[in-house]
Amino acid sequence: MLHFNRSLFNFWQRLAQVGVLAVLLMTLSLGLSAAGWGLGNTSSRGSGLPAGNAITDGKALLRYALPIDNSAVREVQASLEDVTTQLRGKRWSNINADITKASVIVRDRTDDLLKGVPDANKPEAEAVIAQLNNQINSLREAVEGKDKEQIRTEQTKVLNEVGHLEELMLQGFPFEVPSEYSNLPQLKGRATVEMTTSKGDLKLVVDGYSAPVTAGNFVDLVQRGFYNGLEFTRAEESYVLQAGDPPGTDEGFIDPNTGKYRGIPLEVLVRGDKVPTYGITLEDAGRYRDQPVLPFSAYGAVAMARPETDPDGASSQFFFFLFEPELTPAGRNLLDGRYSVFGYVVEGKEVLEKLKAGDKIESAKVIQGTENLVQPV
Numbered sequence: 001m002l003h004f005n006r007s008l009f010n011f012w013q014r015l016a017q018v019g020v021l022a023v024l025l026m027t028l029s030l031g032l033s034a035a036g037w038g039l040g041n042t043s044s045r046g047s048g049l050p051a052g053n054a055i056t057d058g059k060a061l062l063r064y065a066l067p068i069d070n071s072a073v074r075e076v077q078a079s080l081e082d083v084t085t086q087l088r089g090k091r092w093s094n095i096n097a098d099i100t101k102a103s104v105i106v107r108d109r110t111d112d113l114l115k116g117v118p119d120a121n122k123p124e125a126e127a128v129i130a131q132l133n134n135q136i137n138s139l140r141e142a143v144e145g146k147d148k149e150q151i152r153t154e155q156t157k158v159l160n161e162v163g164h165l166e167e168l169m170l171q172g173f174p175f176e177v178p179s180e181y182s183n184l185p186q187l188k189g190r191a192t193v194e195m196t197t198s199k200g201d202l203k204l205v206v207d208g209y210s211a212p213v214t215a216g217n218f219v220d221l222v223q224r225g226f227y228n229g230l231e232f233t234r235a236e237e238s239y240v241l242q243a244g245d246p247p248g249t250d251e252g253f254i255d256p257n258t259g260k261y262r263g264i265p266l267e268v269l270v271r272g273d274k275v276p277t278y279g280i281t282l283e284d285a286g287r288y289r290d291q292p293v294l295p296f297s298a299y300g301a302v303a304m305a306r307p308e309t310d311p312d313g314a315s316s317q318f319f320f321f322l323f324e325p326e327l328t329p330a331g332r333n334l335l336d337g338r339y340s341v342f343g344y345v346v347e348g349k350e351v352l353e354k355l356k357a358g359d360k361i362e363s364a365k366v367i368q369g370t371e372n373l374v375q376p377v
Contacts, residue, residue, distance in 0.1 A: 057081070058205075058298040058344025062190075063163050065210050065293045067174040070166075072112035076102045076132075077162050083139075083155050087148060095151075099140050106132045113165065121168040128165045135161055175275045177212050183376045184264060185216035191369030192346075193222055196362045197232075200351035204302055206343035208372060210269040210293045211276065214304055214314070214342040217264045219366055219373050221253060221316055227364045234319070235357040242305055243361055244317035252315025264304070266311035267340045269293045279312050282337025296321050296335045300345030300352060303335070320345065320352055 055061055060081050079102040086094040106113070110129055117125045135158040142150040173188045187208030195202040206215040221227060227244060234242035245251060255262045269276040270290045282290055296303070301321040306314035321335070345352060
């Protein structure tokens with residue numbers, strides 16, 4: 001069985017038992033403050049994150065990970081996502097201010113929102129903007145009624161449309177993967193995977209824009225049916241849930257074309273970088289403060305397991321991160337930069353809470369994005 005760093009887990013677990021985990025994690029954040037999430041130069045890859053509270057929602061992280069350069073749509077997104085934080089404290093005036101800001105941009109800055117949208121996508125983008133106007137009004141009405149559940153429902157709808165608009169801004173794949181990985185499948189975009197387990201269904205979005213080799217390997221294995229029938233082999237409560245270990249002595253995928261273990265490199269895209277860092281942890285690279293575009297800050301982050309001593313030894317085994325995000329400094333914790341996050345669970349988080357070692361992945365299939373998988377020639 002491949003491992004995430006077992007010593008890290010044992011250390012973490014002992015500290016949790018004496019009740020100082022949250023304090024330690026904040027100390028290990030290396031001084032990361034809310035200011036570290038500033039909007040900054042939105043032309044830098046992954047730098048368009050908002051100032052303020054840490055982002056602990058996988059869908060939001062996926063939206064911010066899109067390689068687009070449009071400050072107006074990022075302002076809309078940040079304002080609408082801030083509603084979640086303000087709602088916890090019932091800060092109604094702040095919620096109204098967030099909605100008003102988003103509404104003004106959508107209503108009065110259409111030209112700014114359309115900047116960078118390919119001509120072929122502009123009619124659809126214009127229709128999405130019109131729909132955003134309507135949905136923001138519906139969200140405002142829910143706020144006026146102070147119905148929290150309705151507010152969350154309307155917020156989800158409007159943020160889904162914001163994500164749709166952002167996807168319409170995409171123009172090709174943003175970088176070239178190093179040639180030494182041309183023998184591996186690559187995901188040049190995103191894919192959605194539906195996983196049926198013995199405790200219920202999960203839906204994952206895997207992000208090839210940030211981790212094309214890691215995501216490509218996973219999608220390829222899903223399409224091969226590799227994960228169908230495999231058990232979850234490790235379940236550490238409030239930490240990780242791991243799967244992907246095939247029966248027999250092999251610890252990963254044996255490529256039928258070569259007869260050899262298919263290893264994939266550690267792959268981490270850092271905010272502000274144009275291409276991922278390969279084959280070395282951020283710690284070993286001396287990049288202690290650098291923050292991944294896909295961090296371990298959201299419950300249900302999906303990452304590759306690997307041998308502790310081999311950053312390029314991952315193959316088929318992966319794990320879901322189950323730690324409570326409130327105790328995990330977003331963008332900087334014990335796992336960021338040590339393992340490749342390649343996506344997030346977007347539906348079925350309640351199922352993750354039920355799964356234990358011995359439960360099974362009954363089936364996994366790609367339901368969207370198969371056209372983005374590029375097989376080696």
